[in-house]
Amino acid sequence: MLDERRIPPAVAAFYETNGRWPSVVTDSDYERSLGQWLNRQRVALASKTMDDFRRAALDQAIPGWEADPDSIWLDRAREASDFLLTHRLIPSVQSSRYNERMIALWLTGQQSLLRAGRLRGDRRRWLEEHCPGWSRTPPRTLTKKTAGPVGIRNA
Structure with missing residues (x-):
């Protein structure tokens, strides 16, 4: 299990390195765990269960993380x-x-x-x-x- 504090920078680094967001559809356990975490954040945002503080923190740590x-x-x-x-x-x-x-x-x-x-x-x-x-x-x-x-x- 990844440390919650380390995930946002890891997602940002993954995007910077690969030019795409981590996927949940991959054979890589590491990428899949990042992708699942990112999807959970997007679901929380879409369902309006994410608080403003968390959203602001994610916006700062992972610019562009929101997906339409x-x-x-x-x-x-x-x-x-x-x-x-x-x-x-x-x-x-x-x-x-x-x-x-x-x-x-x-x-x-x-x-x-x-x-x-x-x-x-x-x-x-x-x-x-x-x-x-x-x-x-x-x-x-x-x-x-x-x-x-x-x-x-x-x-």
Whole structure:
């Protein structure tokens, strides 16, 4: 467990070093712990359970830590794209790898939004361009360990 006083500077250093916020969808236990902590802060802010003193302290220690829903969505979409293009297969929610399971669940959610007609057009287009096969794969395939390879289009 990380020391609460050391987490904000660690998150800031991670961002400065990597040019992105720590992710909860990673094989790195250290990055995942930072990402989970950051997500909890963002949830507290969004749900208005964070006091003004804590918010000010985070603003000073981690400039730009607040994320709007579009930024968070884009972070998740990039993680899905990286997985699909790197592994060339649809992630499985039954995988032993945490990051693969989380990406599979996120993609299943996007498919549900698409089927319900509630996925924004700009998000659908982004996924179609950067996540080959994401919408053509039946949701049940995402839950099978033997999910087939993703068809990668040549650009």
